[in-house]
Amino acid sequence: MRMVDLIEKKRDGGELSTEEINFIIDGYTKGDIPDYQMSAWAMAVFFQNMTQRERADLTMAMVNSGDTIDLSAIEGVKVDKHSTGGVGDTTTLVLAPLVAALDIPVAKMSGRGLGHTGGTIDKLEAIEGFHVEIDREEFVRLVNQDKIAVIGQTGNLTPADKKLYALRDVTGTVNSIPLIASSIMSKKIAAGSDAIVLDVKTGAGAFMKTVDDAKELAHAMVSIGNNVGRKTMAVISDMSQPLGFAIGNALEVKEAIDTLQGKGPKDLEELCLALGRQMVFLANKASSLEEAEEKLKEVIQNGKALEKFKEFIKNQGGNPDVVDHPENLPQAKYQIEVPAKEDGVVAEIVADEIGTAAMWLGAGRATKESEIDLAVGLMLNKKIGDSVKKGESLVTIHANRENVDDVIGKIYENIRISDHAEAPTLVYGIITE
Numbered sequence: 001m002r003m004v005d006l007i008e009k010k011r012d013g014g015e016l017s018t019e020e021i022n023f024i025i026d027g028y029t030k031g032d033i034p035d036y037q038m039s040a041w042a043m044a045v046f047f048q049n050m051t052q053r054e055r056a057d058l059t060m061a062m063v064n065s066g067d068t069i070d071l072s073a074i075e076g077v078k079v080d081k082h083s084t085g086g087v088g089d090t091t092t093l094v095l096a097p098l099v100a101a102l103d104i105p106v107a108k109m110s111g112r113g114l115g116h117t118g119g120t121i122d123k124l125e126a127i128e129g130f131h132v133e134i135d136r137e138e139f140v141r142l143v144n145q146d147k148i149a150v151i152g153q154t155g156n157l158t159p160a161d162k163k164l165y166a167l168r169d170v171t172g173t174v175n176s177i178p179l180i181a182s183s184i185m186s187k188k189i190a191a192g193s194d195a196i197v198l199d200v201k202t203g204a205g206a207f208m209k210t211v212d213d214a215k216e217l218a219h220a221m222v223s224i225g226n227n228v229g230r231k232t233m234a235v236i237s238d239m240s241q242p243l244g245f246a247i248g249n250a251l252e253v254k255e256a257i258d259t260l261q262g263k264g265p266k267d268l269e270e271l272c273l274a275l276g277r278q279m280v281f282l283a284n285k286a287s288s289l290e291e292a293e294e295k296l297k298e299v300i301q302n303g304k305a306l307e308k309f310k311e312f313i314k315n316q317g318g319n320p321d322v323v324d325h326p327e328n329l330p331q332a333k334y335q336i337e338v339p340a341k342e343d344g345v346v347a348e349i350v351a352d353e354i355g356t357a358a359m360w361l362g363a364g365r366a367t368k369e370s371e372i373d374l375a376v377g378l379m380l381n382k383k384i385g386d387s388v389k390k391g392e393s394l395v396t397i398h399a400n401r402e403n404v405d406d407v408i409g410k411i412y413e414n415i416r417i418s419d420h421a422e423a424p425t426l427v428y429g430i431i432t433e
Contacts, residue, residue, distance in 0.1 A: 003027065003037045010044040018057045025061035029160040035167055042164070042173040050178040055220060056227040058178065062186035065160035069109065071192035073140045076105045077283040080193035081275055082184065084217070087205040087355035088242035088380075092120045093256035094264070094272045095279070097309035100148035101299040104283040107143045108150040109157075109191045117355070117364045118249045118372050121152060126250040126330055126374040130318030148312045158186045180207075181220035188225075195231040195282035197275055198222070202428065203240030205351025211236065211428050218431040226433070231282050235274055236428040241349040241384050244268035248363040248377015248398060250329040257323055260306045267383070267426055273297070274427050330375035332398035338411050340388045347418035349384055357410040361399050376400055378411075385423035 001023050010016060016024075024041060027033040050058065071078050079099065083089055092110065100106045110120035110132070117123075124130050132152040134142070142149035161183050168174045188196050198221055201207070202214035218234035225232025244265040246255040258264040259272065277292035286292035299305045310320035322328050359366060362373030379396040382388050395411050397404050 003033050003041070007037060007040045007044055010041060010048055013048050015051055016054055016057075021054065021057045022061050025058070025065060025160045029065045029163060038164070038167055039171045039173075042168055042171060042176070042179065045178060046173045046176045052223050052227060055178045055182055056224050059182040059185045059189065059224050060228055062158050062160040062164070062182060063190045066156040066158055066190070068190045069136075069157075069192035071107050071140070071143075071194075074105050074107055074143045076103075077195055078105050078107050078193045079195045079197065079279045079283045080106075080108065080188060080191060081197045081199065081279060082188055083199040084184070084201050084207055086201045086239040086243060087117070087351045087358075088244050088247045088252065089201075089239075090123075090244055090246065090252040090256050090259070090268060091199065091272055091275060093123060093253065094259045094268070095276055096148055096150070097260065097312055098272065098276055098296060098299065098305045099279050099283075100146070100312070101304040101308040102280060102285055102295055103147060104280065104285055105143050106148045107139065107193070108148075109153055110150055111153045112365075117247060117252070117358060117377065118374075120150065122372055122374070123249045123252050124150065124316075124318070126253050127313055127318040127322050128328070130313060130316055132316065134316065142315050146308075146311050146315060148308065149315065150312075153187075157190050161186050177216055177220050180217060181224055185221050185224045189228060189230060193230070195279075196225050196233075197278045197282065198232065198234035199271070199275055200234050200236050200431075201239035202236060203238050203351060203424075204353075205242065205355060206239040215429065215431065219433075222431050222433060233278055233282070234431040235271075235278065236431065237271055237274070238424050238426050238428065239351050240424050242351050242354055242380060243271065245380045245383075246377065247355060247358040247380070248361075249372065249374040250331075251377045251379060251398060253322075253329055254326045257306070257309070257326055260300060260309055262300045270426055278430075332373075332375040332377075332400050334397075334399045334402060334404075336397040336399060336404055336408075337393040338395040338397065338408055339391045340382075340394050340417060341390065341412070342417055343390050344388060344417040344419060345421045346382045346384050346386050346388055346394070346415065347421035348414075348416035349380070350414040353410060353414040354378065354380075357407045357414075360407055360410070361397070361401075361404070373400055382415075383423065385421055388417060
């Protein structure tokens, strides 16, 4: 088998066999296939697409390129949730204890963030003492005992995906549905869950800017998951404006605590329930989505979800008192209000640009080497559709530097006030096949 023949086959619209796809991924991972040939193949896929069977085979070839996590020692249906990213996306911090409170195992493997704010692990590390450096045996023990644990991503999970993703990034082949879908799903499948709920974002703060593109990606990922024996579904959700009010690590932990108490932002709570009811249903803990949602609401109201969060924090070395005393989270030195310049209604909050403003404060990483300041970030005081008076605060900046003129300028450029606007739709659809 020669790589040049497989490049030509895909270039001309041919369908690659399972063996051919395995040959490509195995050869590239080992270094037998050079970057220039892999680039040509990725570009051929970009233009010619892949069949559902090819996509599933590509995903499993990347899964099998490195370690996989065996969760078979964990009792029950293991359900994972994955978001395609966004600004102020605090759903994992809420969903993990919320679902675990219903006796559903949440064995979560998370990473650190590169971008507007930190990843789930960065956010959790805003809690004093919290750590994810636990071995596999302890990870399994904690999930069996208390139904929840979070571990850092292993270094050798889907090495083929890491290598191919870096290549796509510099060869103009990132925006390819089969390559995006197989990249995301390979990591989820290697992480060992039985069922996967995908939160596919759309809008200014998302990778997929239009609803149609988000639906296409969702269908691709759901198809891959179901084809390789994982119960998979997707929720298409809005990211035209940041989710919730908080953008920043400690600020988002506080918002997650509020939400677990039933006092969080309405959009964050609504999305957590939309995702959570699917997780509960796939875990066979409810006979309908309506029953699943009622059960989730019940553990918020009776305090079990909040107690589960405390238990989770304590198990991983953190101080659970932070749940009752969120003022003990890292606090920024300065709080600066950004007042509205006119009366009206908030018509636009450009999510990715507002996220960039938070990153400038130090809430996220511009490069892998960047240090995150866990205390800083932005709190939105208004969302799209809210009325505002001149002089009323649009955003509160939490900063550890006194001069934030650059951030204020960025905020004014990306929050538009008009005569009339309505809040955007939060959930655009559910994809199950």
